[in-house]
Amino acid sequence: MDAQLTRRMAGEIVVSDSPGETLRKWREIFQLSQKHLASLLGVNPSVVCDFEKGRRRSPGIGTVRRLVETMVSYDRAHGGRIVTSMEGQQGNSAITSIQEFAIGLPIANIVEAVGGKVLAGEDELERPIYGYTIVDALRAITTFSGANFGQMYGWSNERALFFTGVKFGRSPMIAVRAHPVKPRLVCYIQPGSVDKLASTLAKMERIVLVRTDLSLGQVQAGLEKL
Numbered sequence: 001m002d003a004q005l006t007r008r009m010a011g012e013i014v015v016s017d018s019p020g021e022t023l024r025k026w027r028e029i030f031q032l033s034q035k036h037l038a039s040l041l042g043v044n045p046s047v048v049c050d051f052e053k054g055r056r057r058s059p060g061i062g063t064v065r066r067l068v069e070t071m072v073s074y075d076r077a078h079g080g081r082i083v084t085s086m087e088g089q090q091g092n093s094a095i096t097s098i099q100e101f102a103i104g105l106p107i108a109n110i111v112e113a114v115g116g117k118v119l120a121g122e123d124e125l126e127r128p129i130y131g132y133t134i135v136d137a138l139r140a141i142t143t144f145s146g147a148n149f150g151q152m153y154g155w156s157n158e159r160a161l162f163f164t165g166v167k168f169g170r171s172p173m174i175a176v177r178a179h180p181v182k183p184r185l186v187c188y189i190q191p192g193s194v195d196k197l198a199s200t201l202a203k204m205e206r207i208v209l210v211r212t213d214l215s216l217g218q219v220q221a222g223l224e225k226l
Contacts, residue, residue, distance in 0.1 A: 002072055002076065002083065003133040003167065005072060006065065006069050006072050008034075008153075009026055009068040009071075009072075010064045010065050010068050012026075012157065012158060013026070013059075013064050013067075013068070014061055014064055015104065015128075015130070015158070016158075017104070017105055018054070019059065019064075020051050020052040020053060020054045021052070023052055023059075023064075023067065023121075024052040025052060025127070025180075026068065026071065027048075027052075027071065027187045028180075029082060029180045029181065030043055030071040030072075030074070030075055030082050030177055031082065032071060032074070034048045034049050034052070035072070037067075039069055040070050040074055041066065041067070041111040042215055044214060045216075046122070048169040049115050065174060074142070079172055082084045088129045093136075093139055094135055094136050094137075094139035094140040095125075095133060095134070095135055095136075095152060096134045096135070096136055096164070096216075097129070097132075097133065097220065098132075098133045098134075098135040099131055099132055099223070100130060100131035100135075101129065101130050101132075101148065101176060102224065104128030104129060104130050104158070105128060105129055105130075105226060106125065106126050106127070106128060106129075107124060107125045107126070107127055107128075107129055107160075107184060107185050107208050108125040108126065109226065110132070110160050110185060110187075110223075110226070111125065111185075112188075112210070113211045113222040113223055113225065113226055114162075114187060114210075114214060114218075114219045114222045114223065115212050115213070115214045115218075115222070116187055116210035116211065116212045117210060117211050117212070118208060118209070119194060119198075119199050119202070119209045119210060120198075120200075120202035120207070120208065120209040120211055121185075121203065121207055121208030121209060122201055124184070124206060124207075124208050124224065127158075127206065128158060128209075129158055129159055129160055129184050129185060130158045130159055130161040131158075132159055132160040132161070132162060133152045133153070133159060133160070133161050133162065134162040134163075134164065134189075134216070134219075134220070134225060135152060135161060135162065135163050135172075136164050136165055137163040137164060137166050137171065138165075138173075139165075140172075141171065142162075152183075153181055154181070157183055157184075157196055158183075158205070159180060159183055159184060159185075160183065160184065160185035160186070160187060161176070161183045161185070161186050162187045162189055162219065163187070163188050163189065164187075164189045164190070164195075164216055165190070166188040166191040166192065167191070167193070168191075168192065168193055168194070168195045168198075169188055169191055169193070169195050169198035169211075170190070170193040170195045170197050170198055171199075173186065173197070173198040173201040173207075173209070174197075174201065176201075176205070176207065177201050177204070177205055178202075182205050182207060183188040183207060183211065184207065184208065185207065185208045185209075186207055186208070186209050186210070187209075187210040187211065187212060187219075188203065188209075188210070188211045188212070188221055189210055189212055189214070189215075189216055190212070190214070190215065190216075194209075194211055
C-alpha cells in the first residue's frame with residue numbers, strides 16, 4: 001500500500017500546474033515543517049522552501065519520489081497515522097466505482113458527460129481531472145471513519161466524487177471540507193435538494209459543485225464514453 005500511496009503523491013505533484021503548492025499541501029498533510037522535511041532529506045531548509053515557492057526549477061520525478069517516500073517512511077516509523085488515513089479501507093461497500101483516466105480531462109467535459117448543472121465553481125471548469133469515484137452517501141455515513149475517508153481518492157485527488165443517496169447535500173461537502181485532501185469536483189446524482197451551505201463550502205474550497213438528474217446508470221454510461 002505504501003508504494004501505491006507514494007506513486008499517487010508523486011504523480012499528483014508532477015502533473016500539477018503548481019508543483020510547489022502541491023508539494024506543500026502534502027508536507028502539511030504529513031504535519032512536517034520545511035525545516036523538519038529538509039532535515040530528513042539531508043538538505044538545507046531553503047531547498048524545500050524554494051521548491052514550494054517556485055524559485056527553483058520544478059523537481060524531477062526522481063527528486064519528487066525521494067520527497068514523498070521520505071514523508072511516508074517517516075510517518076510509518078512514527079505510528080503510521082497519516083498513511084493509514086490515506087490508505088483507507090479496501091473494498092468498502094460505500095464505494096460503488098472508482099476509475100482513473102489515461103489523461104487529464106477538463107471538468108467541463110465531465111459535467112457535460114453527466115448532464116450536470118453547475119451550482120458553484122464556474123471559474124474552475126477548465127481544470128483537469130484524472131479520475132472519478134462514485135460513492136453511496138448513505139452507506140458512507142454508516143461505514144466511513146475519518147481514517148478511511150481517503151480511500152475515495154484512488155491515484156489522485158484531482159478527481160470527481162459522485163454521491164448517490166443525497167437528500168440535502170450538506171453532509172458530503174462538510175465531510176469533504178473536513179478532510180485534508182480535496183477533490184476537484186463533487187457531483188450529486190439525483191439529490192432531493194441542495195442546501196446553500198453545500199455551495200458555500202464548495203466555493204470556499206474552490207471545488208466545482210454539480211447536480212445531475214440522470215440516473216446512476218446513465219451517469220456511469222456517460223463517464224464510460226470519455
